[in-house]
Amino acid sequence: MTAVRATSLALRYGRTTALEDVSFSLRTGVTGLLGPNGAGKTTLLRIVATALPADGGTLRILGHDPGTPPGRLAVRRRLGYLPQDPGFHPSFTAFEFVDYVAILKELTHRSARHAEVARVLSAVGLDDRRRSRIRTLSGGMRQRLALAAALVGDPDLVILDEPTVGLDPEQRLRFRELIADLGERKTVLLSTHQTEDVMSLCQEVVVLDRGRVRFEGTPSELAGLAAGRVWTSTQRQAGALASWRTGTGLHRHVGDPPPGAALVEPSIEDGYLTLVGAATGAEAPATAGGAR
Amino acid sequence: MTATSTLAPAPARPTPSSTDGRRQALLALARFEAFRMLRHPLTIAAALLFLGPWLWGWLSGSANRYPVLSDELIVIQLLALPILGGSALIVANLVTLRAHRHKVDASYDVLVLPPAWRLGGFLLALLSLAGVSLLLVGVRVGVSALLPGAVGSVDVATLVTPAALVLLLGAVGVFCGVLIRSVLVAPLAVLLVLVLELVATMPSIIGTGWRFLLPVYASEFPVPVPASVSDRPAARHLAYLVGLTVLLVAAVLARAAARRSFVAAALSVGLILAVGGGLTQSWPDPGMAAARATVEDRPASIQSCVTRADVTYCFFDGFGGFVSGWDEVVTSVRAVVPDSAASSGPPLAVRQRVPLEEISAYQTGSIAEAVRTVAAWKTADAAAGTPEAVRVGTEWGDARASAVLAAGVAYRLMAGEAFDGGFSLCGARAALLVWLVGQASPTTLAGMRSLDETSMGALSFSDVSTLFGISAPDRAAAPALALLKRPSAEVPPLVERHWAELTARDTPLERFGAIFGVPVQPLSPEEGEGLCTT
Numbered sequence: 001m002t003a004v005r006a007t008s009l010a011l012r013y014g015r016t017t018a019l020e021d022v023s024f025s026l027r028t029g030v031t032g033l034l035g036p037n038g039a040g041k042t043t044l045l046r047i048v049a050t051a052l053p054a055d056g057g058t059l060r061i062l063g064h065d066p067g068t069p070p071g072r073l074a075v076r077r078r079l080g081y082l083p084q085d086p087g088f089h090p091s092f093t094a095f096e097f098v099d100y101v102a103i104l105k106e107l108t109h110r111s112a113r114h115a116e117v118a119r120v121l122s123a124v125g126l127d128d129r130r131r132s133r134i135r136t137l138s139g140g141m142r143q144r145l146a147l148a149a150a151l152v153g154d155p156d157l158v159i160l161d162e163p164t165v166g167l168d169p170e171q172r173l174r175f176r177e178l179i180a181d182l183g184e185r186k187t188v189l190l191s192t193h194q195t196e197d198v199m200s201l202c203q204e205v206v207v208l209d210r211g212r213v214r215f216e217g218t219p220s221e222l223a224g225l226a227a228g229r230v231w232t233s234t235q236r237q238a239g240a241l242a243s244w245r246t247g248t249g250l251h252r253h254v255g256d257p258p259p260g261a262a263l264v265e266p267s268i269e270d271g272y273l274t275l276v277g278a279a280t281g282a283e284a285p286a287t288a289g290g291a292r
Numbered sequence: 293m294t295a296t297s298t299l300a301p302a303p304a305r306p307t308p309s310s311t312d313g314r315r316q317a318l319l320a321l322a323r324f325e326a327f328r329m330l331r332h333p334l335t336i337a338a339a340l341l342f343l344g345p346w347l348w349g350w351l352s353g354s355a356n357r358y359p360v361l362s363d364e365l366i367v368i369q370l371l372a373l374p375i376l377g378g379s380a381l382i383v384a385n386l387v388t389l390r391a392h393r394h395k396v397d398a399s400y401d402v403l404v405l406p407p408a409w410r411l412g413g414f415l416l417a418l419l420s421l422a423g424v425s426l427l428l429v430g431v432r433v434g435v436s437a438l439l440p441g442a443v444g445s446v447d448v449a450t451l452v453t454p455a456a457l458v459l460l461l462g463a464v465g466v467f468c469g470v471l472i473r474s475v476l477v478a479p480l481a482v483l484l485v486l487v488l489e490l491v492a493t494m495p496s497i498i499g500t501g502w503r504f505l506l507p508v509y510a511s512e513f514p515v516p517v518p519a520s521v522s523d524r525p526a527a528r529h530l531a532y533l534v535g536l537t538v539l540l541v542a543a544v545l546a547r548a549a550a551r552r553s554f555v556a557a558a559l560s561v562g563l564i565l566a567v568g569g570g571l572t573q574s575w576p577d578p579g580m581a582a583a584r585a586t587v588e589d590r591p592a593s594i595q596s597c598v599t600r601a602d603v604t605y606c607f608f609d610g611f612g613g614f615v616s617g618w619d620e621v622v623t624s625v626r627a628v629v630p631d632s633a634a635s636s637g638p639p640l641a642v643r644q645r646v647p648l649e650e651i652s653a654y655q656t657g658s659i660a661e662a663v664r665t666v667a668a669w670k671t672a673d674a675a676a677g678t679p680e681a682v683r684v685g686t687e688w689g690d691a692r693a694s695a696v697l698a699a700g701v702a703y704r705l706m707a708g709e710a711f712d713g714g715f716s717l718c719g720a721r722a723a724l725l726v727w728l729v730g731q732a733s734p735t736t737l738a739g740m741r742s743l744d745e746t747s748m749g750a751l752s753f754s755d756v757s758t759l760f761g762i763s764a765p766d767r768a769a770a771p772a773l774a775l776l777k778r779p780s781a782e783v784p785p786l787v788e789r790h791w792a793e794l795t796a797r798d799t800p801l802e803r804f805g806a807i808f809g810v811p812v813q814p815l816s817p818e819e820g821e822g823l824c825t826t
Contacts, residue, residue: 049402076404087395103324104403104410108316149399 002027003157003187004048009057011043018043019211022057026157030183032202032219033191036276040211041191042084042161048189049081049159062156077106080155084162084191086146090135094126094145097134101149120148125174140171147178158188164197176200195269198222205268209276219268226266226274231257242273317405321413326420329383335421338379342371342428350435358441358614358689360516361433365450366524368429369508372454373489376428377461377507378482380421384462385478387414388469408550411466415541418462422455429454441689443613445519449526456533457507461485463540470547504529504573512652515756516686518608520594521584521648528573535565588648589668592676595644604641604678611644614688618642621694622682624732625701628784630791637708641678642697645669646686651756662759666712673710680710685755692755695729695739699753699762702728706795713760716750720804722768723775724794726751727783730776737776744769768801771810783808 004026011019019040035041046052047059050066062078064071089097098117107113121130124144129137137145147163160179164172172194180201182188192198198205198219205222207215215222229241232250236243241255254273257263266274329335388411391397400410429451436442468477485507492506503509504525511517511524539562546555586594587608597606600619607615622642626634634640650662673681682700687693702725703711717725730737744751751769754761764772775783790807793799805812 051398051402073404076402079402081399081402083398085395086399087391087397089390089394089396100324101399101403103317103320104400104405106313106317106404108313108320110320113320146399 003062004189005058005060006048007058009044009047009054009059011040011047011052011055017211019047019054022208022211022213024206024213024216026187026189026204028183028185028187029203030179030188030190030201031204031206032198033189033206033208034193034195034198034272035208035214038210039208041208044208045081045159045161045189045191048157049079050075051081075157077153078156080150080153080158082146082150082158082160082163084165086143086149088134088142088145090133092134093131094121094134094137094141094148095130097145098149098152102152105153107153116152116154117148120151121145123151124148124178140167143167143171144175147175151182156186158182158186160188161191162193163190164192164194172197195267195272199268207272207275214275215271222271222275223266223268224271226254226270228263229257229274230254230266230270231261231263233261242277314405314409318409318413318416321405321410322416322419325387325414325417329387329417330420330424332379332383332386334379334383335424338375339424339428342375343432346432350439358443358617358687359436359439360611360686361437361442361444361446362450362519362522362610363444363511363516364433364436365429365446365453366511368432369450369454369457370489370493370510372425372429373457373461373508374482374486376421376425376454377457378485380418380425380458380462381465381468381482381485382478383421384414384418384465385469385481386465386475387417388466389473389475392473393475406548408545408548411470411544411548412550414466415463415544418459418466421462422459425458426452426455441613441617443611443688444516445610447519447524447526449530450524453508453526453530453533456530456537460507460533460537460540463537463544467540467544470544502574504532505570507533513646513648514651515646517646517648518587518594518686519610521580521587525573528569530569531565532569532573535562535567535569538562539566584648587646588665590672590676591643591645592672592678597678602635602639604639604681606641606643606676606678606681608644608646608686611686614644614684617688617694618684618697621697621732621736622701624736625698625728626705628728628731628787629705630788633705633791633795637704638679640701640704641673641681642684642701643673643678643681644686645683647756647759650759663713666759670710670712680704680708682710687755691735691739692742693739694733695736695743696753696755696761698729698732698736698739699725703762711760711762716763716765718765718768719797719801720794720799720807721797722764723772723801723804724787725762726764726769726772727775727787729753730772731780731783767813767815768804771801771805771808771812774810775808778808 002025006025007023009019009022022044033041033044043052047054048061050072053067059066061075064074066072066075092100095117098121099113102113102117107116118130121127124147126141126144126148129141134142134145143163143166147160150158150160163179164175167175176197179188179190183201183203190197190201202219205215205217205219206213207222215225230252232252234250236245236251237253237258239255239258240253243251243253246252252264254270254277391400433446433451437446464481465478468481488506489508492503492508493510509524511522538558542555542558542562545558591608592606595606595608596612597604598612598615599605600615601623603619603622605615605618622640647662647665650665669683670680673679682697682704684697684700685693700711706721706725716722726740729740740751743753747763750763750765752761752763754763786807787794794804794807801812
């Protein structure tokens with residue numbers, strides 16, 4: 001079932017075009033949203049999260065038009081949103097914070113609400129810290145708490161804006177498990193710079209660049225964009241679109257291979273670089289791996 | 293992370309919201325915020341500050357004045373505004389700004405409960421602070437009412453006013469938070485409240501018509517007055533405060549784009565209450581002038597009287613609780629007076645008096661007016677069947693008031709008439725009066741010493757109710773104070789034996805010294821007996 005269908009979405013900030021002719025659709029499962037800094041990912045997420053109205057185009061979310069107040073309300077009742085920099089009330093306990101969000105989501109029955117809060121806290125592994133003040137939690141715990149707040153009320157559409165930033169490898173792994181589990185039943189839109197996240201989690205990928213959708217398909221299709229265009233050599237090659245030295249001491253190149261080059265299997269990152277690097281002329285992968 | 297977590301399916305999807313659901317969410321939010329507001333350190337500190345000093349005064353015995361409940365409520369209002377109201381303002385402001393301060397707006401903006409309803413939740417939560425204020429005020433008034441000697445009555449509107457003030461200032465806190473996103477605004481607003489309070493406690497610097505427009509207003513009189521002449525339109529002022537609160541609520545909701553019909557309704561109700569209450573509370577009461585004239589000049593027509601032994605005590609409605617205390621003082625003064633003196637002249641009476649015109653903050657009385665008032669009182673007392681009644685005020689319970697009454701009774705027994713003003717007592721009479729007051733009880737002695745500390749050149753027994761105090765020069769007070777150090781059994785027989793001589797106008801102070809064997813300072817050249825004409 002299609003949870004989100006966007007057609008020709010557009011948004012301008014004054015003279016700056018943030019989004020133009022953006023069309024995509026989301027179904028049950030995890031869809032990754034990739035793109036360089038300033039591509040418009042957060043803007044697009046905010047539009048889908050009903051925090052921001054689009055200037056043009058049409059958007060249907062869970063069968064509703066978020067452009068109308070009743071439609072927006074209907075969407076919000078089934079939405080979970082984890083923004084890029086979620087804030088917290090330091091003096092609240094973990095339980096109080098999620099409980100507060102649950103109240104604002106209009107979960108009114110006290111005992112049912114508390115059971116729901118306990119469920120999501122348990123899901124993110126904060127069961128034993130529910131009575132801890134947020135100011136005493138580590139960064140990773142806070143990130144999990146923010147995810148718990150997004151998940152409270154069992155939303156059908158979950159929007160996650162770079163949820164794994166700042167997490168250590170173990171925490172990232174745990175996050176992935178959780179999101180993968182969520183994606184089995186829900187529609188998840190995951191904005192990330194981590195191609196590993198996309199590789200391990202996403203059934204679909206949307207690549208956004210300079211406010212336009214450059215790609216929509218499966219991760220393997222994205223990787224496939226670089227098929228026959230990735231090779232290794234002992235030396236750096238100036239003609240490549242992108243090249244870098246790998247841990248093995250060999251140089252990996254993306255671009256048009258020279259005759260006789262040793263072609264290798266492309267990855268999602270290669271596909272992304274083929275797509276975005278070509279457009280920006282960037283010296284990737286520094287572009288793809290950098291923090292926002 | 294140590295354990296593997298998976299997202300268990302939710303037991304049941306929350307029920308889609310209806311209007312009822314939204315109302316329930318509003319109430320749940322209000323409950324949540326109320327709990328946090330009540331637990332806020334500032335709220336707890338304010339409650340302690342509000343109750344602590346009063347409780348300490350009560351437990352330590354330093355608050356010895358008998359409570360007049362109507363007056364107590366005015367004091368409570370003046371305290372509640374800056375302490376309870378100020379804390380409510382800051383706490384409400386912090387709650388309103390919390391999402392912004394902690395950068396949670398982005399998350400909250402896409403939640404279901406709209407901003408206007410969230411603000412509604414904050415405003416509703418203020419009811420908890422108002423409820424606690426009412427409880428604190430109730431505790432103070434309730435305990436005061438149970439204290440011995442408590443008099444006066446409790447007006448419901450005045451009782452509720454501190455809670456209304458807390459609501460009003462809490463709404464100001466929310467309004468400030470909506471209008472200006474800075475936590476510095478609330479403390480500044482509290483500062484403004486303090487300035488308004490200062491203005492309110494100085495009624496003479498604002499007109500009579502304007503003072504009711506302040507959140508609180510002090511009494512026009514420095515002492516408790518009978519309820520019939522209190523010019524506090526408490527119910528209308530309460531309506532005015534509630535109206536202001538509703539107007540603020542309307543402004544907050546309008547700013548948050550709440551439903552227009554709701555905002556319009558709140559605006560209408562607020563305007564009606566604020567304008568209606570604000571205007572009508574300033575309207576002069578046509579019956580007030582007559583009521584005041586009665587209280588001041590002809591109190592007998594509205595007072596009740598009781599007789600203890602052969603002494604009549606007359607008091608205003610609600611002040612009957614003071615009679616026992618008055619009687620103790622009168623009895624202890626009469627105990628050392630010869631029977632012949634105690635029964636000479638008209639029967640002894642004590643009448644409660646309050647010179648409204650002379651003590652009003654809005655009038656400036658003159659000595660001549662005070663003399664006329666005292667003369668009128670004497671005439672009225674005679675007409676009421678209590679000629680030469682000793683006057684007593686509307687405050688009771690502290691040592692000074694006991695000493696002033698003891699002096700009035702002593703003078704009445706010595707002179708056969710009530711004191712009606714003039715210069716200091718002189719000679720042996722002055723010393724005898726001081727001794728009579730000091731020996732009556734430890735309380736009157738303490739009161740006299742307290743009065744002595746604030747007197748210059750003479751020991752003056754006066755309070756605002758007596759208009760003219762009885763005073764004895766320090767030279768006359770000194771031998772009496774020395775005599776008070778003697779064993780109590782030695783002096784009364786001498787007093788009884790020499791009563792006629794000691795109470796005669798022309799008996800010099802030296803004679804007092806000779807009778808009791810106490811030193812008397814020689815009269816200095818600048819100190820003339822001619823000043824002591826009474």
